[in-house]
Amino acid sequence: YDVTMMSPSTNWQLKHNLTFQETSHLVSDITLMDDPLLQAGNEFMELFHSCLSDYPNPGQVIDLLFALDEVCNTQIDNLRIVAQHSGLADTLVQLNLEQNTWQLAAVLYTDRLTMDQNNVEDMTVDRMKPQTDKTITEKYFSTNAEVRQAQLVVDWLEKISRNSLEQFPDKIKYFADSVSWENTVHDIQQGLNKGMIVSEVDPDAPTRQNKRLSELDESDELSLSKHLFKCIRAGQLERAQELCVKCGQAWKAVTLNGWKLYHDPNLGKGVGEEVDPVEGNIGRDLWKISCWEISKCPYYSTYEKALYAALSGNINQLLPACVSWYDYVWAYYKVMVDVLVEQKLHSSIRYPPGRETEELPKEYWNAILVPDLIFQEIEASPSQMIRKQYMDPYHMTQKHLILGNLDLLVKDMYTWLVHSNPNTQQLRFMAHMVLFVRAVGVNYDETKCNIILETFIQALIKHEFDGFVALYTSFLPLDMQISCYSNLLEGTTDTKEQKKCLQLAQEHGLNVAAITKRVVENIRMKGMDDVPEYASAIEMGYEIEITE
Numbered sequence: 001y002d003v004t005m006m007s008p009s010t011n012w013q014l015k016h017n018l019t020f021q022e023t024s025h026l027v028s029d030i031t032l033m034d035d036p037l038l039q040a041g042n043e044f045m046e047l048f049h050s051c052l053s054d055y056p057n058p059g060q061v062i063d064l065l066f067a068l069d070e071v072c073n074t075q076i077d078n079l080r081i082v083a084q085h086s087g088l089a090d091t092l093v094q095l096n097l098e099q100n101t102w103q104l105a106a107v108l109y110t111d112r113l114t115m116d117q118n119n120v121e122d123m124t125v126d127r128m129k130p131q132t133d134k135t136i137t138e139k140y141f142s143t144n145a146e147v148r149q150a151q152l153v154v155d156w157l158e159k160i161s162r163n164s165l166e167q168f169p170d171k172i173k174y175f176a177d178s179v180s181w182e183n184t185v186h187d188i189q190q191g192l193n194k195g196m197i198v199s200e201v202d203p204d205a206p207t208r209q210n211k212r213l214s215e216l217d218e219s220d221e222l223s224l225s226k227h228l229f230k231c232i233r234a235g236q237l238e239r240a241q242e243l244c245v246k247c248g249q250a251w252k253a254v255t256l257n258g259w260k261l262y263h264d265p266n267l268g269k270g271v272g273e274e275v276d277p278v279e280g281n282i283g284r285d286l287w288k289i290s291c292w293e294i295s296k297c298p299y300y301s302t303y304e305k306a307l308y309a310a311l312s313g314n315i316n317q318l319l320p321a322c323v324s325w326y327d328y329v330w331a332y333y334k335v336m337v338d339v340l341v342e343q344k345l346h347s348s349i350r351y352p353p354g355r356e357t358e359e360l361p362k363e364y365w366n367a368i369l370v371p372d373l374i375f376q377e378i379e380a381s382p383s384q385m386i387r388k389q390y391m392d393p394y395h396m397t398q399k400h401l402i403l404g405n406l407d408l409l410v411k412d413m414y415t416w417l418v419h420s421n422p423n424t425q426q427l428r429f430m431a432h433m434v435l436f437v438r439a440v441g442v443n444y445d446e447t448k449c450n451i452i453l454e455t456f457i458q459a460l461i462k463h464e465f466d467g468f469v470a471l472y473t474s475f476l477p478l479d480m481q482i483s484c485y486s487n488l489l490e491g492t493t494d495t496k497e498q499k500k501c502l503q504l505a506q507e508h509g510l511n512v513a514a515i516t517k518r519v520v521e522n523i524r525m526k527g528m529d530d531v532p533e534y535a536s537a538i539e540m541g542y543e544i545e546i547t548e
Contacts, residue, residue, distance in 0.1 A: 045460075047071045048428060049468045052435070056471075061439035062113065065106035068432065072099035097394035098429055100160055104401050105436060107152050112404070113440070115145065130351035134263035134280060140344045147340045150333050150371070153402055157330040158235030165234045180248035181221075183214040203251050207299045224249075225303040229321055232256075232310050233330065258287030259311060267351065285358035288312045292361055313338040313364055325389035328381065329402075332374040339367045375399055393426075397433065406437045407444045414448040417455060424459050431456035435475060450476055457484050466497065470504035481510055486518035 051071060055064035076095050079088050129135075141148045179185070181201050187193050188201070197212055198205040206213060213221065224247060231240035237256060244253035262280035269275075281287055291312035295305045306321030308314075310331075318331045342360065368374050379390050389395055393416055400409035413430045416422060422430070434449045457472050466488060473484045485505060492498050505512050 044071070044075055044425075045428060045465055045468065047075075048432060049465075049471060052432070053471060058439040058441065061436060062106060062110050064439075065102055065109070065436065069099055069102040069106060072102060094394075094425070097392070100156075101394055101397050101401070101429075101433075103159075104153075104156050104398055107156055108149060108401060109440060111145070111149055111152060115148075129268050130353075131348065132263040132267070132280075132351050133261040133284070133345055136345060136348050136350065137261055137341055140341065147337060150337050150340070153333050154330060154337060155235065157326055157333070158233065160326055161230070161234040161330075162236070165230055165236065165239075181213055181217045183216040187214050203249075207297060210299075222301050222303070225301050225307060228252075229303040229307045229310075232307055233327070255291075255308075256311065257281075258284060258291075260284075264351065282355065285360060289358055289360060292364065310334060313342075313367060315367055316363075323385075325378065325386060325392070325395050328378045328386055329374070332368060332377065335367045336369050336371075336374065339365065339369060371403055375403070404442075406440060406442045410434065410437055410444045410448050410452075413452055414445070417452055424463060427452075427456040427459050431472065438475070450480055454480055454484060458487075461488050461491065466492065466501060467504065470501070470508040470510060473505075474508040474510060478511065478514075482514050482518050485510055485515045486522060489515065489519050490522055 048068065048071060051064060051067040055061070055067060072095055076092060076099065079092055079095070082088065131139075141151065184197055185201055187197055188199060193214065197214055198209050199211075200209070205211075212218060224243070227243060228240045231237070231243065241253035241256055244250065244256070258281045260280040262278075262282045262284065264278045265276040266273075266278075288311070291308040292314055294300065295307075295309035295312055295314045295317040297305065302320050305317045309317035313335045315331060315335045318335065319328065322328050322331050342364075346357070368377060375390075378386065381387055381390070393412075396412055397409060400406060400412070413433065416426075417430065430452050434452050437444050438449065453472060453476055457469055457476075460466075460469050460472065469485065469488050473481050476484060485501075489498065489501060492501055502512055502516075505515065
């Protein structure tokens with residue numbers, strides 16, 4: 001991810017009282033024609049402006065986030081058609097990163113803002129009723145924000161991964177029609193490769209006999225394992241099981257099914273009521289231990305081990321199959337949620353009473369359960385590619401959203417602004433993220449937020465998005481409003497455009513009199529006498545009709 005607003009050292013500090021003119025050098029010199037996104041359609045800026053116009057109030061912040069997500073999704077669909085022929089591939093990468101960020105903010109802060117307001121007592125379980133693994137876990141998720149939001153992160157990352165899953169079409173055949181390891185079967189029947197390959201074809205034969213499959217079957221088995229892991233990575237367990245059955249490995253589909261939480265829906269029913277089947281796996285501990293042991297077996301491929309590591313919480317065997325920042329965060333968070341749930345279950349009184357439980361491996365309980373420490377581990381990854389992706393501004397933003405560190409997000413965006421000469425689209429992203437931070441109402445550096453917004457407004461003026469300036473200027477303090485909007489009017493010579501800008505200023509609550517007074521002062525300070533008619537009239541105390 002070679003993003004042009006990659007953040008260098010964060011030690012560089014700037015003064016906080018930058019003027020409008022002093023921030024102008026922070027705007028990239030990239031013109032509209034040089035920006036591939038704007039070449040494809042300037043409507044992107046218009047759509048974001050429209051979303052903010054529709055949802056300008058802090059109480060509408062969640063609606064705004066979902067609207068921005070939808071704008072990104074629409075533009076990605078439109079641009080994907082021409083991306084391969086017009087040099088927009090890098091733009092699509094950035095748009096996908098941005099859309100993922102808005103989606104993350106929407107799902108996390110929908111929970112953080114609404115669950116604080118709702119009384120979760122109505123979600124509690126009858127204390128007199130015996131508690132099963134399923135009911136204990138459901139209550140745990142409903143009342144514990146930490147584990148619930150960690151699962152939201154996992155869900156978000158799995159949704160992102162579903163797009164790449166399309167690279168593995170369902171129609172592909174790893175083995176002949178519902179027959180697994182057909183080449184090995186053929187070699188055994190023909191007496192070929194004796195002593196080198198297995199003599200039996202049950203699932204445990206390779207590990208039991210310490211022998212290999214036929215070369216073609218090993219290749220197919222590796223491809224199948226990778227496909228199955230991609231399904232699990234995308235949260236598509238049922239799809240993975242269907243694939244196993246299609247490939248003649250129904251036994252493997254069953255091994256993936258032991259995660260289900262035990263529950264007896266008949267508890268509390270009266271005599272004569274209809275009896276429902278019991279759900280889940282009462283021997284889930286034993287199943288998890290088995291998955292853990294499979295994930296450690298040296299015979300299996302990296303993806304086979306990672307497949308069972310994801311089901312058993314074995315982070316050490318899961319990470320080798322991870323190739324991106326998204327994969328690493330998913331792996332750590334999936335394991336964290338798994339361990340937190342097991343901690344809850346093992347510390348609870350569960351139905352049926354006196355049930356036997358198995359002791360999970362000691363290494364299982366060593367998983368990192370502190371989100372800050374998880375990201376420290378990812379930052380220190382031995383993979384240079386992962387460390388580079390960690391520093392990507394979009395991933396840094398996502399990290400701050402996950403951790404709830406919006407004050408640090410503002411600080412980082414300010415650093416990117418003064419170090420990296422961000423282009424118009426990156427400024428747009430940062431400006432709207434600032435508005436989101438303000439709407440949430442957390443502690444943040446107001447001065448840095450204002451400078452980011454002001455720089456974006458400077459970019460709008462430079463690229464002649466004059467109709468958008470008033471709305472964004474309205475989010476600045478009064479003195480900065482006057483400075484920004486007077487700068488716009490000074491550069492607007494067409495009378496019709498001047499009136500349109502003044503009308504928009506009035507609609508968005510700007511102080512038109514103070515702005516026009518500043519325009520006159522600035523023009524006269526430059527030794528010019530060509531003061532616009534509207535400005536002279538307002539300066540003299542006359543009211544003018546601002547209409548088209």
